[in-house]
Every structure is written in structure tokens, then in C-alpha cells.
Amino acid sequence: MYRFLRLWRTPGFWVALFILSLVAFAGCAAQGGGGDYQAEDGQPLFIYVGANLKEPVSELIQSYEAETGVKIEQTYQNAGALLNQIATMKKGDLYIPGGMDFALKAREQGHGEKIMGPIAYHTPVIVTPLENPAKITSILDLAGPGVELVIPDLEATAIGVMASRVFDNTGLKEEIEANIVATLESPAKVLGVLTMGQGNAGIVEYSNTARYREELKIIEIDPRLNEIDEIPIVSLVYTTNQALAENFMEYMVENGPSVFEGHGFKTPVKE
Amino acid sequence: MDLKHQSRSRTIFKKGLLFVFFWGILLLIILFFLLLIYSLVSYSNYETVVNVLRDPEFHFALKFTLGTSLLATALATIVALPCGYLLSRYRFPGRAFFDTLFDIPIILPPLVSGIALLIFFGPFLGEQLARLGIKAVFSPLGVVIAQWFIAAPFAVKTFKHTFSSLDRRMEKVARTLGFTPTMVFYRVTMPLARNGIIGGIIMAWARALGEFGATAMLAGITRMKTETLSVAVFLNMSIGDMKFAIATALVMLLIALTLLVILKVFLSDEVRV
Known part of the structure; x- marks a missing residue:
């Protein structure tokens, strides 16, 4: 009567479970990875973003995606760990660290090319x-x-x-x-x-x-004693789509400050 | 006769194929692990490893990690022995529930365990414990507590399985020969369970050694104060100094592997862990 309860003892059960999990995994992976919108060369833009900047940057990416139809993939970490990833993978298009030091370091190490900004300040x-x-x-x-x-x-x-x-x-x-x-x-x-x-x-x-x-x-903190850092956006030498990457940089410089301000950042005063 | 022979040879063939499959998987996994270590090594170099070995911060982290992880393991063992024994030997109401409680630190991301510990030793009971002189938050004691919390369930689980798998007849025979229950535990059960207990201790220690998430949450990542080797790797990684981070990780790995291999070789006569 309760034989079905012992189903797990049969090899068939485990094979079915394995196949089911494979299908589920493949389904999720396809959903996450394959976007409908892709850049001209078929690759989405890939951006390394400082973890502290997650909210404003993901908002900006969403609006850029909606406007242009370009798919942008992002990874969030602290700026140093991101630089390690860039150095190891030698891939990706843009890097948005929380401070100018990391932007300069990326360029010094030969990973970064053009630096634009500031989009906002770290205070x-x-x-x-x-x-x-x-x-x-x-x-x-x-x-x-x-x-x-x-x-x-x-x-x-x-x-x-x-x-x-x-x-x-x-x-x-x-x-x-x-x-x-x-x-x-x-x-x-x-x-x-x-x-x-x-x-x-x-x-x-x-x-x-x-x-x-x-x-x-x-x-x-008293401004005379305080240190304020700039949040830049850096293009990487590994980019496979220079024009698109620069287009996004310009978009960030233009629209970034107001969105960052909305998330509580201090930003360059707009004239 | 002929049919029987045929079917037997088919079974042997099947068995042979199965073991070729088993060996194939084992060799592939071993190769994968060795290649992983090789990938780490290929991103480091001799000079950086030497620099790491000379670094006072590394010396601190190494001594601190060995000290805290061994203490945490000892405490985990003390706790896990009675828990594992009782859960294995006695049927009491809610046993399945209590048994599942020990899964919590294994299931939860260590970060969440860390938050739970921080709330418990902070806003929840912090003041009362401080009056007793116990300060877990942001202190080396916090490191031991976090490592203990994460590692103890591994010891409990292993010990429980070990006690469950023992041949109870031996204990019963000892009782008929006049041993008291306490004597049976010390002179029969414990010696029989030795393999599993050592296996559980090693598992707990290995887990404590690499612990990061819960430790960082409860004890902070203060340099030269609550800096374990995992914290040192994290800090160097965050600075963008990957070579130094990997070198630290390699030295950590080497020490842990050496200790484990020595232990296993020394115990190999009687113990397979």
C-alpha cells in the first residue's frame, strides 16, 4: 500500500531526480544568461561595479537598457576584489569603483583606459x-x-x-x-x-x-579636515565594443549625478 | 549449465564495468582538485610566498587561527560527544526536531549565523554576559564562539552516526560480564567509536579553520586582533593584492594538508578517516 513511499530506494528515482535538477538548472541558467537584447557584436556589455554603488547603478542600468535595448550584465564586489577579477579574467567593458585611486590603479596596471566622471562623491x-x-x-x-x-x-x-x-x-x-x-x-x-x-x-x-x-x-566632518573621493567610470582595455562602452559612460556622466543624489549621495553641482 | 555460465560471465562483466566507472570518477575528481591547487599556485610565485612567511601580520594570523580553531574544536568535541551519543541511543519526544536543530548552522549561510550570534551576544544578552566578564562581540572570544558554532554540528553528526553504527551486542556482553554502564561507555563504546570520533574531530577542525562569514560578523575583521588566516586572505584580496592573498591561502592550505596527512598516516593502522 505504501510502496510508493519506498520509491527513493530505486535507482530510477535518483536518475529522474538528477535529470529533473539538470533541467531546472538549465532553465534558470538560460533565463539569467541569454538576454533578448544584445549589443551589435552579439555580446552584452559587462560592468564591474563597487558594491556600495549597487542601488543607483542598477537603477541607471535599467533605464539605459529600457532606452537603448542594450543588455548590460553587472557584478558587484568591493573595488579591490573587482580589480582582481578584471586582472584574472581579462574581460569586461567597464569598471565603476567607489574611488579614484582604484581607477588610477586599474589604468596603471594596464587594465583601464579612459576615466570619466565624477558621477558622484564619496564623503x-x-x-x-x-x-x-x-x-x-x-x-x-x-x-x-x-x-x-x-x-x-x-x-x-x-x-x-x-x-x-x-x-x-x-x-x-x-x-x-x-x-x-x-x-x-x-x-x-x-x-x-x-x-x-x-x-x-x-x-x-x-x-x-x-x-x-x-x-x-x-x-x-569639518570640510577642512575631510577627504572627499570621486566616483569615476573607467573603460577597460578588454572591451569588445568601444563605441557602446563610451556611449554608456557618457550616459552615466550625464544622468548619473541626479540618480545618485536620489540615493543619498553627494554629487557634482549641476549648473 | 551453459546458460548459467553465460549469465555469470555477464555479471562479472557488469561488475567490471561498474568499477571502471568508479575508478574513472575518482581519478577525474582527483585530477580536478590537483588542477585547482595548481591554478592557485600558478597565480603566485616563490618571492611572494617568502614575503608572506616573513610578514608579522601573517605570523599573528597563523598563531591566532591555530589557537582559536583548536580551542573551538576542543569545545565542539566536548559538546558533540554527549549530544551525538544521546541522539543516537535514546528515543525521546522531539528527537527528530532536536536533531534537525543541529543542521541549522550547516544550512544557514555563515553570514546569517554570524548575524544571529551578533544579536544574541549583543542586544539580546550582551549586557548580562558583560557583567559576568564575557565579551564576545569584536573580541577573540567571539572568533572562538563563531568557529565553534559553525564546526560543532559536523562533530555532532559524525559522532551520532558513529554511535549508531556500532555493534550494540559488544556493549550488552560487557554488561553481562559485570561492567557498569559508565564502564561500558569508557571501556567498550568509546574504543569502538574511536575511528568515527577522530573523523568528526578532524571535520570540525577543518571547518573551523576556514571559517570566515560568521567570524567576521561577530568578531569583526580587526587586524592583529581578530584576524584569522581567512580574514587575512579577505583583507589582502580587498586591497587588490591578489598575489599576497593567494600566497597566504597557499600557506594555509599547505599547513592544513600537512597536519591532516600526518594525522591520517599516524592513525592509519587502526583508523580510516
């Missing part, structure tokens, strides 16, 4: 819990006693590198760094742990704070 800001227990009012206060600073890694993240330069500018680098209780992989994680009550101060990018205005206090 470090201080965040604290709403009640601000360490009583921070400026960047200099981060050197004070009782500060528990949580920060994106000072070398591995664009915002961390900038924060490190800001510390240099204050002349209190040692004191501030002594207050760091943890470094994390991204500004998003810094915001996450601060809202969970861990640490009492952090440094993130201005746009990251857009969703946290109700939960955290945002303290801007």
Missing part, C-alpha cells in the same frame, strides 16, 4: 547612536576617552582609506586609532552593528546613512 561622515553616549560633536572628539569606534577596514575599503587620511589631517591619528574596537568589511556593516548597540561611534559614507536618519545621529 565620510561620523555616525553615533541617537543618544550619542560618547558626546561626539566633531572628528577631533573621536580621540577622546570612552570612544568605541567601529570602522570599515582602513586599507581594504574605500571609505576606510579616506577615514585614515582624515585621521592624518587631524594630527590625532594615534589617539583615534587607539579607540578603534573593531574594523569591518563595509560601511553597511558598521551601521548594522551600531544600530545593535555595539560601539558608540562609526565612520561611513554619507549615502549609507540615508536609511538610518531615524536611528542614528549623523555628524558631518
Whole structure:
């Protein structure tokens, strides 16, 4: 009566399961990979995008796709990891890192060609819990006693590198760094742990704070001490469709700032 | 007679074909793994490996990783022994549910396990634990806890299967010969389960050694403080220094493989893990 329950014991069951999973996988892969729209040479554009820029860039890509019918594939990672991928794969058309340093590095290493922008700015800001227990009012206060600073890694993240330069500018680098209780992989994680009550101060990018205005206090850094980075777009030497890649670059420079602004970034002032 | 002979030879032929197939798959997989390691090596060079070996940050990460992963494995073993034994030997209400609980850290992406641990040791119980002097968030202790959490289920599962597969008659005979249940456990069950237990410990250690997601979430990736080898690889990768990252990974792999091979060779007389 319950013989069908023992179906899994038969080899046929496993063969059927295997074939079924193959079909499902093939179906998904076809859906994801083969786009209806393709560029002139039959290849979609491929873009490496800094993870922190995901929201505005994917919005811009969608509108570009809708306007032109060109299919654009994207991969998101931190800028350094992306550069490794580019160096390994030697493929792709464009690279949008979160900082100019990475754009210049890409060109230095022979992967990047033309740099355009800035599309927007990366601006470090201080965040604290709403009640601000360490009583921070400026960047200099981060050197004070009782500060528990949580920060994106000072070398591995664009915002961390900038924060490190800001510390240099204050002349209190040692004191501030002594207050760091943890470094994390991204500004998003810094915001996450601060809202969970861990640490009492952090440094993130201005746009990251857009969703946290109700939960955290945002303290801007004195512009005389702050370091602001530009978000560029870089064409890669491996592009197989120079004209299309440049067309998208121009589209980004023209339409990028307003979309980035909508996502909380500071952008070049439009005249 | 002739028919019988024919069918027998057909079976042997079938059997032969099956084993050719088995060997073929094994050799292909071995080749694939060796080529993977070769691909890593081909993207590194001798000088970078030497530089890595001289790097003080690497020294810290190596000692720290060995220390935390061994401690986590020891704790996992202590926890997994009773859990594995009870789950294997006793039928109690909700056993299937409790057994499935141990699957959670295996199923969940480590990042999510990390978030759960962070909430537990942070907003949920952080203050109470801090009063007891336990500070898991952003501390080396957090690394041990995260590694333990991710690795322990592997030990529990292996131990459970080991205890289940033992011949219970041996234990019963020991009881009839006058052993107390405790004596049976120490003098009969444990020696019989030795192979599986060592296998489980190795599995747990290997998992703890490479742990990244949960560790990064609970303990952070603070250089020279909570920096394990996986974190060091991640940090170097993020800077764009792939050669250094791969060299670190290779050294990590070499140390782990050496330790595992030594262990397996030393134990090979009695144990196959």
C-alpha cells in the first residue's frame, strides 16, 4: 500500500531526480544568461561595479537598457576584489569603483583606459547612536576617552582609506586609532552593528546613512579636515565594443549625478 | 549449465564495468582538485610566498587561527560527544526536531549565523554576559564562539552516526560480564567509536579553520586582533593584492594538508578517516 513511499530506494528515482535538477538548472541558467537584447557584436556589455554603488547603478542600468535595448550584465564586489577579477579574467567593458585611486590603479596596471566622471562623491561622515553616549560633536572628539569606534577596514575599503587620511589631517591619528574596537568589511556593516548597540561611534559614507536618519545621529566632518573621493567610470582595455562602452559612460556622466543624489549621495553641482 | 555460465560471465562483466566507472570518477575528481591547487599556485610565485612567511601580520594570523580553531574544536568535541551519543541511543519526544536543530548552522549561510550570534551576544544578552566578564562581540572570544558554532554540528553528526553504527551486542556482553554502564561507555563504546570520533574531530577542525562569514560578523575583521588566516586572505584580496592573498591561502592550505596527512598516516593502522 505504501510502496510508493519506498520509491527513493530505486535507482530510477535518483536518475529522474538528477535529470529533473539538470533541467531546472538549465532553465534558470538560460533565463539569467541569454538576454533578448544584445549589443551589435552579439555580446552584452559587462560592468564591474563597487558594491556600495549597487542601488543607483542598477537603477541607471535599467533605464539605459529600457532606452537603448542594450543588455548590460553587472557584478558587484568591493573595488579591490573587482580589480582582481578584471586582472584574472581579462574581460569586461567597464569598471565603476567607489574611488579614484582604484581607477588610477586599474589604468596603471594596464587594465583601464579612459576615466570619466565624477558621477558622484564619496564623503565620510561620523555616525553615533541617537543618544550619542560618547558626546561626539566633531572628528577631533573621536580621540577622546570612552570612544568605541567601529570602522570599515582602513586599507581594504574605500571609505576606510579616506577615514585614515582624515585621521592624518587631524594630527590625532594615534589617539583615534587607539579607540578603534573593531574594523569591518563595509560601511553597511558598521551601521548594522551600531544600530545593535555595539560601539558608540562609526565612520561611513554619507549615502549609507540615508536609511538610518531615524536611528542614528549623523555628524558631518569639518570640510577642512575631510577627504572627499570621486566616483569615476573607467573603460577597460578588454572591451569588445568601444563605441557602446563610451556611449554608456557618457550616459552615466550625464544622468548619473541626479540618480545618485536620489540615493543619498553627494554629487557634482549641476549648473 | 551453459546458460548459467553465460549469465555469470555477464555479471562479472557488469561488475567490471561498474568499477571502471568508479575508478574513472575518482581519478577525474582527483585530477580536478590537483588542477585547482595548481591554478592557485600558478597565480603566485616563490618571492611572494617568502614575503608572506616573513610578514608579522601573517605570523599573528597563523598563531591566532591555530589557537582559536583548536580551542573551538576542543569545545565542539566536548559538546558533540554527549549530544551525538544521546541522539543516537535514546528515543525521546522531539528527537527528530532536536536533531534537525543541529543542521541549522550547516544550512544557514555563515553570514546569517554570524548575524544571529551578533544579536544574541549583543542586544539580546550582551549586557548580562558583560557583567559576568564575557565579551564576545569584536573580541577573540567571539572568533572562538563563531568557529565553534559553525564546526560543532559536523562533530555532532559524525559522532551520532558513529554511535549508531556500532555493534550494540559488544556493549550488552560487557554488561553481562559485570561492567557498569559508565564502564561500558569508557571501556567498550568509546574504543569502538574511536575511528568515527577522530573523523568528526578532524571535520570540525577543518571547518573551523576556514571559517570566515560568521567570524567576521561577530568578531569583526580587526587586524592583529581578530584576524584569522581567512580574514587575512579577505583583507589582502580587498586591497587588490591578489598575489599576497593567494600566497597566504597557499600557506594555509599547505599547513592544513600537512597536519591532516600526518594525522591520517599516524592513525592509519587502526583508523580510516
